[in-house]
Amino acid sequence: MEEKRELRIVRKTWETADTATFAFEPTDGRPLQYLPGQYVSLVFSTQTGEKRRAYSFSTCPGVDALPAVTVKRVVNGEFSNWLLRHAEPGDVLTATEPHGRFLLPPKRPDTIFYIAAGSGITPVISHLKALLAKPHSARIILYYANRDSQSTIFKPQIDQWIKDFPTRFRCLYFFSKEKKADNALHRHLNNQLLEELLSRHFADGIAAKQLRGTLFYLCAPQAMMRMAEMTLRTMNFPEKNIVKENFVAETRLPTRELDTTRTHLVVASNARERIEFKAFAGETILNAALRQGIPLPYTCKSGVCFTCLAKCTKGEVDVAFVDSVRREGPGDMVNTCIGYAATERVELWYE
Ligand SMILES: Cc1cc2nc3c(=O)[nH]c(=O)nc-3n(C[C@H](O)[C@H](O)[C@H](O)COP(=O)(O)OP(=O)(O)OC[C@H]3O[C@@H](n4cnc5c(N)ncnc54)[C@H](O)[C@@H]3O)c2cc1C
Numbered sequence: 001m002e003e004k005r006e007l008r009i010v011r012k013t014w015e016t017a018d019t020a021t022f023a024f025e026p027t028d029g030r031p032l033q034y035l036p037g038q039y040v041s042l043v044f045s046t047q048t049g050e051k052r053r054a055y056s057f058s059t060c061p062g063v064d065a066l067p068a069v070t071v072k073r074v075v076n077g078e079f080s081n082w083l084l085r086h087a088e089p090g091d092v093l094t095a096t097e098p099h100g101r102f103l104l105p106p107k108r109p110d111t112i113f114y115i116a117a118g119s120g121i122t123p124v125i126s127h128l129k130a131l132l133a134k135p136h137s138a139r140i141i142l143y144y145a146n147r148d149s150q151s152t153i154f155k156p157q158i159d160q161w162i163k164d165f166p167t168r169f170r171c172l173y174f175f176s177k178e179k180k181a182d183n184a185l186h187r188h189l190n191n192q193l194l195e196e197l198l199s200r201h202f203a204d205g206i207a208a209k210q211l212r213g214t215l216f217y218l219c220a221p222q223a224m225m226r227m228a229e230m231t232l233r234t235m236n237f238p239e240k241n242i243v244k245e246n247f248v249a250e251t252r253l254p255t256r257e258l259d260t261t262r263t264h265l266v267v268a269s270n271a272r273e274r275i276e277f278k279a280f281a282g283e284t285i286l287n288a289a290l291r292q293g294i295p296l297p298y299t300c301k302s303g304v305c306f307t308c309l310a311k312c313t314k315g316e317v318d319v320a321f322v323d324s325v326r327r328e329g330p331g332d333m334v335n336t337c338i339g340y341a342a343t344e345r346v347e348l349w350y351e
């Protein structure tokens with residue numbers, strides 16, 4: 001069900017004191033097919049089993065010769081620290097095929113706003129490369145929050161774009177620890193400021209056309225994304241025009257009591273194969289598969305990355321998020337890492 005790739009690191013470039021970009025090439029010579037905004041999951045073997053971490057591409061196909069990911073150190077983080085300290089050109093990493101739904105729309109909107117913070121810039125920079133490579137694309141505004149200029153990933157590139165594309169691209173930095181910098185405010189981006197900035201941007205008023213024709217992409221800490229989404233919804237921007245990428249796995253997930261006396265039959269298929277396996281009541285579909293050595297795709301195992309997404313074609317699945325359970329049926333997409341079979345038989349289709 002899942003194909004793994006071996007990626008050789010070709011270049012390691014330090015972007016800031018705690019962030020580096022790793023460019024790589026697949027060892028099998030087959031190009032890695034990806035879209036701007038997607039990510040790969042790096043697969044690490046540890047003494048306690050396999051662990052995975054997702055890293056978004058900071059490159060854009062057709063613009064950059066080699067795919068690359070950009071990794072920022074997380075304090076006490078197991079693999080971000082390992083990558084930054086030990087991974088070097090020549091090393092080979094194991095990865096999954098690219099995944100992700102933080103994608104550009106097929107039809108360009110009038111305006112695209114990006115709200116990013118820290119390493120959240122990574123999938124955004126991939127989008128920006130794609131958009132700015134085309135002469136007649138949308139107007140782009142980036143709100144980008146960091147501590148200061150020094151810690152701002154890709155600042156030289158963004159500053160160059162500010163100069164090169166004065167009518168199409170604008171960036172406003174928000175620095176919490178730096179008082180005077182070009183194109184920057186020494187403020188936290190909160191709901192009042194965001195509303196003020198948007199109202200100023202749409203000086204002639206936010207009519208139906210602006211509400212429909214403006215897209216928002218958010219990639220920042222959860223609290224900031226929640227603030228931005230609430231502000232945008234209060235201002236009547238439609239929910240479907242707000243696209244979010246969450247980097248941090250959810251640790252407060254509800255679990256269910258395992259009942260090994262009751263089982264459900266799960267049929268997982270894709271274009272190449274069909275696998276049947278049993279899941280205990282109270283066991284997620286993904287865990288049931290992995291327990292039996294069936295390699296279904298996953299990364300975060302906590303409902304945030306969507307690697308494990310499959311379409312339910314028969315039966316029903318309970319998808320258990322932190323604050324709600326959604327009963328999904330035929331035609332619905334389900335996160336199998338937090339999905340429990342709710343009927344005797346469940347059939348799933350993997351793209
Ligand atoms: C879809 C997706 C795309 C991602 N893209 C990137 C990317 O392009 N660049 C990048 O650097 N990271 C990215 N991440 C985050 C990355 O996958 C890892 O979670 C991150 O590198 C930390 O892993 P770790 O093993 O070092 O830390 P862990 O050992 O897993 O975590 C250590 C502690 O830090 C917390 N934590 C984990 N991640 C973060 C975070 N991002 N910010 C703050 N606290 C955190 C954890 O809750 C835990 O308490 C992405 C995550 C997802 C789900």
Ligand code: FES
Pocket residue numbers: 297298299300301302303304305306307308309335336337338
């Ligand atoms: S593995 Fe990340 S959402 Fe399921």
